[in-house]
Amino acid sequence: MQRRVYQLLADNTSGVLSRISGLFSRRGYNIESITAGVTADPRYSRITIVASGDDEILEQIEKQVAKLVDVRDVKELKPDESVYRELALIKVKADLTQRQSIVETAGIFRAKIIDVSADSLIIELTGNQSKIDAFLNLLCGFEILELARTGIAGLGRGTKNVTIL
Numbered sequence: 497m498q499r500r501v502y503q504l505l506a507d508n509t510s511g512v513l514s515r516i517s518g519l520f521s522r523r524g525y526n527i528e529s530i531t532a533g534v535t536a537d538p539r540y541s542r543i544t545i546v547a548s549g550d551d552e553i554l555e556q557i558e559k560q561v562a563k564l565v566d567v568r569d570v571k572e573l574k575p576d577e578s579v580y581r582e583l584a585l586i587k588v589k590a591d592l593t594q595r596q597s598i599v600e601t602a603g604i605f606r607a608k609i610i611d612v613s614a615d616s617l618i619i620e621l622t623g624n625q626s627k628i629d630a631f632l633n634l635l636c637g638f639e640i641l642e643l644a645r646t647g648i649a650g651l652g653r654g655t656k657n658v659t660i661l
Contacts, residue, residue, distance in 0.1 A: 497548050499528070501580065501650055504543040504561060505569040505659055508534055512566040516543065519564065525549065525557055529582075529647025540568065544649050569659040573650045580650040584628045585610075586619045589639040598638060605631045616641060 506512050513532055520527050528546040535542050547557055562570045573580070590598050595617065602609060602619050605627065611618035621631055625648065632640070652658075 497550065498554060499546065499548040500554050500557075501573040501575075501578070501648060502545045502547065502558065502561065503571045503573050503650060503652070504545065504567055505535070506541050506543055506564075507566045507568065508539055508541045509566060512541065513543065515564060515566060516545075516561065519560055520547075520557070523556070523560065525553065529645075531647045531649045533649075544573070544647070546648050571652065571657060571659070573652055578650050578652050580624055580648045581622055582625055582628055582648050583646040584619075584621045584631075585642075585644045586621065586632070586635070586640060587642040588617050588619065588635060589615060589641050590617045591615060594638060598635070601631070601634050607631065 504516070506516070513530075517527065517530065525547060526549075528548060530543065530545050532541050532543040534540070545561075547554065549557070558570055558572065561567055588598055598617055598619075599609060602621075605621060605623070607619050607621040609617055610620045621628055628645065632643075
């Protein structure tokens with residue numbers, strides 16, 4: 497099983513994300529993560545999809561997505577030619593005795609404490625998936641109450657493959 501990251505430029509219209517995810521479900525393909533947002537041009541959305549499978553399945557995914565009417569461009573974001581980032585919000589149970597240790601660990605990872613309550617902290621961390629996974633592993637001695645991860649957002653490096661619509 498291989499894993500690939502695809503970047504799509506699609507019309508910013510209602511239902512476009514549903515049509516793209518529907519294509520995956522109809523064909524039995526799994527989406528590991530999907531992120532979407534408007535681009536600098538409000539007519540278009542940038543959608544980043546992480547999928548896994550063998551070469552044949554991944555090539556089919558790329559071809560089928562490219563055929564969708566709303567999709568204007570599909571690119572594979574190769575790891576050595578791209579930058580990937582993910583956002584994680586982590587709510588950790590933390591009494592006064594645990595708080596300092598959690599704050600120090602967050603500091604090592606350049607994470608931000610964005611909310612403090614009497615019995616918990618919410619931590620914001622951005623980075624690649626391995627950085628977030630490493631941070632979560634260090635929190636294994638603490639009780640993680642809630643976790644929200646955005647999935648990968650990515651862009652290709654440089655100006656060579658920029659799509660202008």
